[in-house]
Amino acid sequence: MNLFVGIDVSSQKLDTCLLNSEDEVLLEVSLPNSLVGAKKIKEYIIQFDEHINYDRIIVGMEATSIYSFHPATFLAEDSDLKALEIEVAVINPKQISKFKKMFDEDKTDTVDAYRIADFLRFDRFNVSLIKEEKYMALQRLTRSRYQLVGQLAEMKQHFIENLYYKCNTLTKEVDTSIFGATMMDLLTDSITLDEIADLSLEDLVEVLQQKGKGRFSDPEKLAKSISKAIKDSYRLGDMMQDSVDVVLASYAMMIKTLKKQIKELDKAIGRLFKTIPESKSLLSIPGVGPVYAAGIIAELGQIERFENEAKVAKYAGLHWKRKQSGDFESERTNITKTGNRYLRYYLIEAANSVMRNEPVYREYYLRKYEEVPKNQHKRALVLTARKFVRMVDALLRNHQFYAPERSA
Template sequence: MKLFIGLDVSSTNLDACFLTSESTILLETSVSNDLTGACEIRELTLDYIKQFAFSRVVIGMEATGQYSSLPALFFHEDEALRSHGVETTVENPRNIHRFMKVFTEDKNDRLDAFHIADYLRLERFNTSPIKEEQYIALQSLTRTRFNLIQDMTRTKQHFLNILYMKCNVLQRELKSDNGSTSVFSATIIELFTTDYTLDEIGYMPLEQLIGILQEKGRGRFREPKNLAERLQKAVRSSYRLSKTVQDSIDSVLASQVRIIRTYQEEIKALDKAVVDILEVIPESKSLLSIPGIGPVYTAGILAEVGQIGRFASQAKLAKYAGLYWPKNQSGHFEKESTPLSKQGNRYLRYYLIEATNSVKRRLPEYSEYYEKKFQEVPKYQHKRALALTARKFVRLVDKLLRDHQLYTPPRRSIEHS
């Protein structure tokens, strides 16, 4: 006989159902979602093991972010439970919700715990090893970094919108200057938000503006004269605003600049903490050996993947990241064009795609594959090609992590180098 313990986890409670493989409910209870409550579940589990001598005991719950991660780690690492071979698994909520809908439309915490236990009883699940502590620590850093990047991107977009009000031609002129600098260059930001008015920039002697650019840019501009001319052209071509509106825009721009710089400083601090943790994770060496993938992308991938043994194959890993295309087939009909699923782990998908974008600039194998996929369709070329290339990259990540290998370039790449 086997025992399956379904836990419905919320921020405050652990609702538990103890269900045998013969569909007998031994107990339904609710405890607090804290150390005291988890210890109660543990003691009940140990008592039933002594009473019935189960051949298998599984504790399972849905993945509910931080709410489930703490109890899952507790049950997985508890020595008393481990000594009796108790398994702990965290399941995809979609699978359990589909299972529940087959039997009832009612929903409450007690029923949810029962359906989780009943789902486990069918033993159609793959026991998901719980991530070790170093991966959880890494995940807190990489997910925070991800959110800071998203926030900074939104702030930069707002900055651009406001800057357009001040000098609506500036961004267009800088783009036409062969990308020598951008509106987010420290020199451009300082020039347009703190030091000078638009009229001062637009009508000062050209040589004086060139000197200012060289001084603030520390001589890094390749063609300072051309840049100065474009800046003055942008200022002279832009709309003029009243002093009241101009002052308010300057205040907002200054505020946005301070926020962007704060984000940049915090992201740098997180990057340093990420590097420190990577030093104690041996698998990081495998990913760091790939040209173009640095500590940040390595950390982001490892934090979400954890132990590669959690996934039966590279296909399972890709599906977990949402990098797969569900088939749409009925009878003799099969849809040719299917959209990317995107139902998986958005953090892992983000870091895989960002890493792929970097790797394809360094490895011919990936750049050629990207170009091939880019040319296949007339619409959404970049997004589609990058997603497909990322799917190819998943196979490399899986292989290196599973075999504990360092990256070795293909023979053709070596011959061409």
């Protein structure tokens, strides 16, 4: 006899259903999503096990973002429950949703908890290790960095859009980054474009050298390109000019702040990443730096959570479903993209970098690139990322450093 514990998790509640192998509901209860509620579930499990002594005790809940983290971790790590050898399954919500559609019934939290327990009864789920705290801590940092980098890209785009109003030929004429500290300072300074244009070449060079602290290799060339861009650009009216200046100054401040915060996160990621032994395995791969390596490890956790590299690829969404009927076998199948989007992003970006550094991966990419007439780069890169998953899995699982593959 087995005991199945289905938990419907929300931000406030843990609706719980205890079910046995004969589809008999032993208990239905709604508890707070807190340490008090989780401890109560523990008490119920121990209480029922004392009477029956179940062969297996399986606890299941949907992977509901941040809400399932605490109850799943508590129930998996509790020493008393470990002694009972309970299994904790955090299930993909899509699996539960498809299972519920088989039944014509109301949609309530109580029913959902029962159906989760019922799903466990069919034994069509995977129980993987709960991700350890160090990986979760690293994930908080890497995901925050990912979000800040996205915000920084958005801020830069808005800055460029508004800069076009102020000086529409600047980005075309100037071959240095407009997001460097000197250019940002010059573009958002109280000095107007007309005042910059009226400066002699020598004076503008001196201004650039002062603001850039002498770091420009050819300040005279830069001064000429800036002066030409200003003279060739349209002029704004006073009201429009004032508005654009305020907007540019605001975006410049946000860009500066975001850059600073990203640097702080990089330091924190670096400190934590050094404490994780697997980091050296991924860093040994040519083209994989701390950002990609930390992102991959943070999303994977301990590699033992996955049975094999195919499970890793499926978790990342680098998976293609087979389409076959009778004698027909489809040669064109779409990528599922239903997995962890952060892990998929890091794997694809890392594969792109490895492809530029490793001849074997470059050859593989080019071979896949030539196979189709459309979407060549995207398809070849995703397939290269799938090949890259095999290497990542092997290195992490065997605790090895990278050794170059032999070219055919």
